[in-house]
Amino acid sequence: MTDCSIILVGGPASGKTNYIARLWLAFQAKKGRLKAEHFPDNIEYVNEAVAHLLARKFAPRTEHNMEEGARRDFTVPVRGGDGAGPVRSLTVPDITGELWKRSLETYELPQEWIDALEASSSAIIFIRANSKLNHQPMDWVTAREMLKGHNDEDDDDTEDDSDDYGQNEDEDGEPIARADPQPPADPPFLVEAPAPATEDMGTAEPILADAEVQDASTKAAGLPAQVGFCELVRYLTLLLADRPDGSKPRVAIVVTAWDTIHPATRAAGPMRYLKDQFPMFAGRIRTPGRLDFGVFGMSIVGGDLRNPAFRESLKRRDLSNLGYTAVMRDGAVVEDPDVTLPLAWALGD
Template sequence: MSRSVVLLGGPDTGKTNYIGRVWPALDAAKGRLQIVQQPSDITFVLEVTDHLHSGNFAPRSEHAVARRDFEAVVRGRDGGGEASIVIPDISGELWLNAVKHAEISVDWMDELCRSSGAVLFVRVGSDQDIRPLDWVTSRRMMTRVRSPDDPGLPTQVVLCELIRFLEMSLTSRSCGGLPRVSLVVSAWDLVDREVFSRGPKAWLEREYPLVAGRLGDIERLDVQVFGLSIVGGDLRVDEDCRSAVQEEGLDGRGWIAVEGPNGEWTKDDDLTLPIAWAVGV
């Protein structure tokens, strides 16, 4: 049975680099989700993986026009049947424009309506993050500026609107359960030990309180929050991490932060977990 899993999020949230890491994880057959049938075309995935092997994150694909899908037949490690997953690499600009103009193309809306799961990305420390103005401290400055540049919609407003898109569009799972959404906080390796121990849920409450409140008010979606590290460090500034990737490859690098039964957060090296949750494995 085909289960389209849509990856979505604003610009610079880590979607493309995650796809480049998920393919080797699926192929290695060591995670919760395993490959059954090889994809017919994984050219763009291999291009992303090559960038990572060279010690660099893949360039942003935000202005890409051509649709690039990653399709594969997978099954759970412990059984449970097979599923054909379709993961479109959709530009973050497309999602951002959909929120700004309250409209989305028929093609992408059909994709959402065919999907019973999604992976929604937000990133720690992104230079694309837009915060709402503090009108108390900004009032005097704004009165002196005739036509200030519009910074755009605050990131947390965009995230809330994307959640609304998913609530309206995702179809129920084949078992009759609610559609599943994995909310992934990428670049989780940048946070300190104390923030890690509190987990990405607490980080969302502090950084994006509107989003955290929205998650607590959802009835039609089943949401799970994860933290993500693509390679275990920031390749742009961490020379040790970059050298290790170039010399030793990607095996054993990267992890998912997951919440335990007692609320503790730990690292799991299975990078397929967010998709496995969204698929229902």
């Protein structure tokens, strides 16, 4: 049996856990290009995610205080080629979105993550469409006239007005409960950011770091999403291993919550969506380099579970028949019911 490992990469609420739950339903129903031979016993957190999905709810975000040592990796034997391929032992190291977020804020990776990346030749990056956590850079062109006339006397106390700015949400659309922020015992210290990953990122500024990962709602501004995505690609470029046949490592980009995007935008395909929303990141993955990229859209159940009418319509329906992967074929977008496609492509099937 051949061993293979794939890294699932994504920030908080990017859809990674819910994809694993939907993938498990496909494995159980033996639907898709990639099929599981049997299931391991130690997958409690996967079963919990599946239970949420069967209850017609998205899984909540991982706890903020989860440490690196609390990883919940799993290994499952799979066959590609619609079940006709050789058996491979697929390992998925679990690195939570909160910990990926911390790595982007501190520009540091724990050694065990580095080891996991170096043991893998495939990865999936999850990007959730329309997420409040996808910070966008300020538009300096359209804001120029407003900023020219700004002075200290214009500053009002906007504390009450900004309570909901950037408020975290789980994938069921509910705010994440959080304790009132406590003043730090010592002033935050400065961590100098390394040289930017690409030339068009501009000059990196010093960032503030605390011992705890800061909640997005407590920051006046966050790292622009596409800069973070480029940093994730940089990690993968430096650390992923070549494939067993010597070819480039494969990285699938999966845009989750695809069904929430306007139909006209969906019709243009996932790559066009990235070009419109995250042009710098889209340019990065289209630039020839050490990695091969594939871009997909993903709808877990074919609709928005935050919509009561849609949830009601799912009663007594087999969720393994719902959802789809959006892929470009012959110049047109196809909604393929096989949700294993990104994983199968990343593994070389």
